[in-house]
Amino acid sequence: MTTTIYIPCDSTARALGAEAVAASFASEIARRQLDVTLVRNGSRGLFWLEPLIEVATPAGRVAYGPVAAKDVASLLQADVLNGGAHPLCLGKVEEIPYLKRQQRISLKRVGVTDPLSVADYLAHGGTRGLRRALTLTPLEIVKEVTDSGLRGRGGAAFPTGIKWNTVLHAADEKKYIVCNADEGDSGTFSDRMQMEGDPFGLIEGMAIAGLAVGARQGYIYVRSEYPHAIAMLNVAVERATAEGWLGGNLLGSGKAFYLQVRKAAGAYVCGEETALLESLEGRRGIVRAKPPLPAITGLFGKPTVINNVITLGSVPDILANGAAAYQAFGCGRSRGTLPFQLAGNIKYGGLVEVPFGLTLRELLYDFGGGSLSGRPLRAVQVGGPLGAYVPESQFDTVLDYEAFAAVGAVLGHGGIVAFDDTVDMMKQARYAMAFCAIESCGKCTPCRIGSTRGVEVIDRLAAGNPGQTALLRELCDTMQNGSLCAMGSMTPYPVLSALNHFPEDFSRRPR
Amino acid sequence: MENPNHIIAVEQILAAKQSLPGALLPILHDVQDTLGFIPSEAVPLIARALNLSRAEVHGVITYYHYFRQSPPGRHVLRVCQAEACQAVGSDALAKHAQAALACDFHATSEDGAVTLEPVYCLGHCAVGPNIQIDETTLHARVTPEKFDQVLAELRSKP
Ligand SMILES: Cc1cc2nc3c(=O)[nH]c(=O)nc-3n(C[C@H](O)[C@H](O)[C@H](O)COP(=O)(O)O)c2cc1C
Ligand code: SF4
Ligand code: FES
Numbered sequence: 158m159t160t161t162i163y164i165p166c167d168s169t170a171r172a173l174g175a176e177a178v179a180a181s182f183a184s185e186i187a188r189r190q191l192d193v194t195l196v197r198n199g200s201r202g203l204f205w206l207e208p209l210i211e212v213a214t215p216a217g218r219v220a221y222g223p224v225a226a227k228d229v230a231s232l233l234q235a236d237v238l239n240g241g242a243h244p245l246c247l248g249k250v251e252e253i254p255y256l257k258r259q260q261r262i263s264l265k266r267v268g269v270t271d272p273l274s275v276a277d278y279l280a281h282g283g284t285r286g287l288r289r290a291l292t293l294t295p296l297e298i299v300k301e302v303t304d305s306g307l308r309g310r311g312g313a314a315f316p317t318g319i320k321w322n323t324v325l326h327a328a329d330e331k332k333y334i335v336c337n338a339d340e341g342d343s344g345t346f347s348d349r350m351q352m353e354g355d356p357f358g359l360i361e362g363m364a365i366a367g368l369a370v371g372a373r374q375g376y377i378y379v380r381s382e383y384p385h386a387i388a389m390l391n392v393a394v395e396r397a398t399a400e401g402w403l404g405g406n407l408l409g410s411g412k413a414f415y416l417q418v419r420k421a422a423g424a425y426v427c428g429e430e431t432a433l434l435e436s437l438e439g440r441r442g443i444v445r446a447k448p449p450l451p452a453i454t455g456l457f458g459k460p461t462v463i464n465n466v467i468t469l470g471s472v473p474d475i476l477a478n479g480a481a482a483y484q485a486f487g488c489g490r491s492r493g494t495l496p497f498q499l500a501g502n503i504k505y506g507g508l509v510e511v512p513f514g515l516t517l518r519e520l521l522y523d524f525g526g527g528s529l530s531g532r533p534l535r536a537v538q539v540g541g542p543l544g545a546y547v548p549e550s551q552f553d554t555v556l557d558y559e560a561f562a563a564v565g566a567v568l569g570h571g572g573i574v575a576f577d578d579t580v581d582m583m584k585q586a587r588y589a590m591a592f593c594a595i596e597s598c599g600k601c602t603p604c605r606i607g608s609t610r611g612v613e614v615i616d617r618l619a620a621g622n623p624g625q626t627a628l629l630r631e632l633c634d635t636m637q638n639g640s641l642c643a644m645g646s647m648t649p650y651p652v653l654s655a656l657n658h659f660p661e662d663f664s665r666r667p668r
Numbered sequence: 669m670e671n672p673n674h675i676i677a678v679e680q681i682l683a684a685k686q687s688l689p690g691a692l693l694p695i696l697h698d699v700q701d702t703l704g705f706i707p708s709e710a711v712p713l714i715a716r717a718l719n720l721s722r723a724e725v726h727g728v729i730t731y732y733h734y735f736r737q738s739p740p741g742r743h744v745l746r747v748c749q750a751e752a753c754q755a756v757g758s759d760a761l762a763k764h765a766q767a768a769l770a771c772d773f774h775a776t777s778e779d780g781a782v783t784l785e786p787v788y789c790l791g792h793c794a795v796g797p798n799i800q801i802d803e804t805t806l807h808a809r810v811t812p813e814k815f816d817q818v819l820a821e822l823r824s825k826p
Binding site for chain 2: 168169171172173207342344345349381383384420422424436441442457498499500501506507529538542572575576580588
């Protein structure tokens with residue numbers, strides 16, 4: 158009987174040596190003439206265990222990890238093909254508590270399937286959402302998404318159904334769906350995992366969006382730092398087109414939706430939706446003034462839905478299983494699940510998709526296991542480079558959009574970056590300003606000049622001039638209130654949170 | 669100085685891509701993928717094909733961190749400098765890299781083997797500090813010792 162072994166092709170797993178493991182398995186299998194199929198799946202997102210391989214046994218998939226190429230011979234010796242015992246054996250993968258306690262919806266197929274296998278996709282619920290959407294009117298599809306309570310996962314948490322409704326009612330022959338796959342926030346990788354591990358899920362979500370608003374063309378704008386995701390998407394688009402999930406005749410319905418993948422070029426601010434549209438049109442990624450909203454005047458001047466990868470990747474499930482099922486998860490006005498990403502100085506870093514409602518502390522300790530260094534966690538930046546640093550005293554904040562806003566923080570795209578007590582918060586504040594100076598699009602003065610002044614003020618503080626804190630606050634106030642987009646207006650979040658929660662780091666005497 | 673091979677390569681790319689909507693970035697990517705950088709003689713050709721001014725094309729090339737106007741070393745090595753990697757020692761790694769290569773960021777080592785670039789997140793933030801070599805190779809949890817090994821390998825390759 159043929160046994161299937163899964164070895165991730167996810168790029169974090171590759172960074173940890175998955176290619177060498179796969180090569181070693183291939184040669185050992187050939188040498189021993191074993192009846193084995195190697196499948197390259199996505200990652201389960203338990204990165205401290207990667208490369209994590211799985212063997213399909215009659216009792217379920219058994220995991221081993223972290224596996225190095227040199228372990229392969231001993232694994233085969235230990236009869237892993239039947240789930241045999243070995244020091245690296247982790248038991249049944251789905252029973253690993255880190256995974257078992259999650260509620261995977263948008264990333265449910267990631268790590269489970271071969272990301273480019275049409276048969277796997279269909280066997281795991283793929284295209285059910287699209288098939289149902291084809292039986293509904295555009296208004297009904299939009300209503301389903303609205304009723305699900307889904308809010309944008311790119312950072313701003315705007316209700317997706319409302320955005321789609323605006324585009325649906327914009328009277329224009331040409332409309333576009335744009336997927337924001339610029340994922341520039343440090344500490345985030347859920348978009349990458351979706352694109353590398355289940356690209357068909359994203360494609361299906363975009364096709365449904367097209368049907369919902371009457372758009373026939375979509376673009377996925379992917380950051381240049383993700384070459385593997387781009388390669389996977391390109392193959393997936395080709396295969397989806399061959400299957401009729403894209404193209405001129407979606408599943409025989411006569412409706413059309415075409416998709417192209419576009420590579421970005423390393424500008425963080427091009428994750429801002431209007432800068433992204435400028436970039437797609439072939440210009441410098443300079444932010445546009447709003448209004449007009451992209452939903453009215455978007456790509457090439459046409460009504461455009463622009464959504465994050467995870468937003469669009471959540472849509473097939475909402476259509477397949479109904480708004481109520483999705484809506485049932487979550488708390489307050491934050492419905493459904495968010496794939497959190499545990500990163501930085503954390504023992505068990507990885508992807509944790511759970512309904513809104515856990516506390517930050519539960520995520521950091523029950524999932525993350527505390528710091529990697531073993532030292533106390535001191536500060537946690539939530540929501541990317543424009544997100545606040547959260548101190549220990551706020552770790553009990555509930556993970557929902559409103560609860561975070563109430564403590565002056567943001568959830569953003571769900572990135573959680575942990576720092577232990579060796580962190581220098583003045584240095585982190587300086588970095589936030591410096592990053593803004595590097596990445597500012599330059600359109601407005603508070604951001605373009607303010608960020609550079611911010612670095613200078615913090616340098617003077619560091620030189621022992623405590624009077625500069627008032628100036629720093631004033632500068633942050635100007636940036637917050639005078640900037641055109643969140644790049645300039647939110648850079649004060651990390652800066653002021655560092656200053657407010659860790660003032661001791663700003664008043665050290667220079668040595 | 670004009671390189672005729674560059675001109676031919678750019679003309680071919682233009683023929684294939686110039687009618688795409690928003691063609692400029694795809695064209696610039698193809699030029700850089702083919703030639704390793706975007707030579708100055710490409711600018712007027714691209715401008716003419718897309719009905720843009722040279723200043724507009726130049727403005728786009730210089731706006732994006734990813735595009736380069738001069739040839740890189742044999743390898744481009746990017747060291748992540750973003751927060752999640754900072755939390756596990758990327759600052760020290762960057763200093764080590766600069767010392768080992770005897771060059772700053774955005775510069776190339778004396779032997780022409782490696783161009784060193786900062787990058788702000790590679791999406792492997794749970795296993796930092798991270799580096800990327802030429803879009804094809806990734807290394808996680810990079811200690812200074814591991815960096816030296818990787819570098820020795822790179823230098824030994826042609
Ligand atoms: C500086 C800046 C960078 C951003 N980067 C991203 C990004 O990388 N990915 C993303 O989805 N949204 C990003 N956003 C948010 C987008 O502007 C926009 O809100 C989002 O694409 C809308 O999609 P959603 O409603 O599905 O979240 C960024 C915003 C700003 C101001
Ligand atoms: S805030 Fe900064 S990035 Fe945003 S428009 Fe102004 S200059 Fe550009
Ligand atoms: S911060 Fe370094 S890979 Fe994300």
